Amino acid sequence: MRTVAQRAGVSSATVSRVINGSPAVKEETAEHVRRILKELNFIPNPIATTLKYGRSNTYGLIIPDLANPFYPEFLLNFEEALVESDHELLLATTQSNEPKLVNSVRRMVMRRVDGVVVMASEYDTRAVEPLLDRQIPIVTIDRNRAQPGSGDVAIDFDEGYRQAVQHLKELGHKRIGFIGGNVGIHTSAVRLEAFRKGMVSAGLTFDERLIRSGDYRVSGGDAAMASILMEPRRPTAVVTANDLTAFGALRALHAHGIQVPSEMSVIGFDGIQMGDAVYPPLTSIAVSPRDLAQACLRALDHSKLHPSRRGLLLKVRCTLLVRSSTNRAPDRA
């Protein structure tokens, strides 16, 4: 920058003003400086600014893992939104393990991020305290809790599962099973409860015997579906806690020679693109990763603007993405 100033015969302050579009510069000088800037294809060093002001124009994202395609999809949208608003992304994965979470938080603090999206579903709140202490806004997902400096974006599971059950009901299904997430995890309970409410509000019987737990992964869905198939009175449709679980369920059904969707309908949750790659393409309750990313940013902005006010509690809607894994219930009612 000094080089530019010298070449242009002005001070570095003037150069800075030109770069930041300060109006207090004679247009003539500004033009001249701009030419030199181009000439040397000067690229500013935002790190100096970060040092000066403690703001890095970077947002942190803490993610449990990337094996579930929903996370990359979210990541992509989040990154796009950030680039649009001239921010950077600092990514940390935790493998759902507490020490790595603590370390990730430390990295976020070190890099002076302006805010953090914490997607680790279960964790000790103490792990993120260093952020709150330093007034770094955070936003959590599906925790439904807010406090000063901390907002939350919740997915509207109720609405989502209600639509799924309604769709199945319209197709004539009455016996509907559910494969949930790991037991003991908050979001698993929330999803199951949303499914139950969906059944009740559709006037269908919620049958405990058709409920299984999975692990949000393919293997858990496979095992759970295999177990459901042992039931004397099988369901005609199964709804799952996420798409990977549904993939596992589909795999188990294939392995048992059961046709989807003619003999059994399956509905996943997340609406990942990969749902289109399996056979049959998976009907799923879709969460728009774009909406989610934008809600996170909104909550973060709010906390940055009003550090002392309670963080935002936002909700993201779901839409039923009907592909090909659902069809009329078989007649053997």
Next chain:
Amino acid sequence: MRTVAQRAGVSSATVSRVINGSPAVKEETAEHVRRILKELNFIPNPIATTLKYGRSNTYGLIIPDLANPFYPEFLLNFEEALVESDHELLLATTQSNEPKLVNSVRRMVMRRVDGVVVMASEYDTRAVEPLLDRQIPIVTIDRNRAQPGSGDVAIDFDEGYRQAVQHLKELGHKRIGFIGGNVGIHTSAVRLEAFRKGMVSAGLTFDERLIRSGDYRVSGGDAAMASILMEPRRPTAVVTANDLTAFGALRALHAHGIQVPSEMSVIGFDGIQMGDAVYPPLTSIAVSPRDLAQACLRALDHSKLHPSRRGLLLKVRCTLLVRSSTNRAPDRA
């Protein structure tokens, strides 16, 4: 840090020395300072160091998109390797679009990254010149070209496709089809050629009529397989340019009621975890994302150490991951 120095009754220089484990500090003083450090749970500000030395301890990663699960898998491993060596990751996605690439490169320069992995397969070399100009090491993938400051990590397609063809031959397959990537892209030609060589070296006939192009995505694989099925003399096995293509092929086969693997074997490329989620689980030529990440780091390190020497040309091996989409060729020889 000043606070720490005051509290400890020493100078900030001493604190710095303690933090960096300089031996030139009396153990007694060091111990004392360390206690204060803990007390105030001091977190250093690496940004100051970056400003001072122009090194950020950050590596950049430029990726075309995240829709192909191979990229997230690579990203995960790369991030892990970086965290282990106390580095950060700066991620940029380009959607295979040149202006975004240029912008990504600019971001990398601004953040003073210590090196960049460029995974955009096709691009104008001029786009990365700002990096080379500033002596920032880069490593490309599958370009097989190196120069000072720029290395390359190539996947050993020859070896991979050789194994795949060999495996099929042992299962009695003779007529083997291939679904490649987009035409006109360098890596597509390389993959096709590797497949051809594999066929020849196995003593099998490479038949142009069984070759199709895809687009590295599910839809392309689906369409290509549908086209292959129109051939009067169908192949008994199909090898693809990547796993997504194979997923599409599988989907088309399902839709046509053709059993895999009893009537047709399919082999993908990449070995993504998701290959286990489809039915039947996909046999694939696997590239270890971990090996790839480490090779990239190694090439980057080399260029950092020897800026004037030509960058490393590394090769990453493939291993055949046999799952369930391959079986003995049907008898209708």
Next chain:
DNA sequence: ATGAAAGCGCTAACAA
């Protein structure tokens, strides 16, 4: 063994 001080690049307050 420790301290003082310079300097990395930038911007805002203040001066001219």
Next chain:
DNA sequence: TTGTTAGCGCTTTCAT
């Protein structure tokens, strides 16, 4: 309208 200067936090000579 433009220039001068201080200071963000750190490391590293150079002194002591």
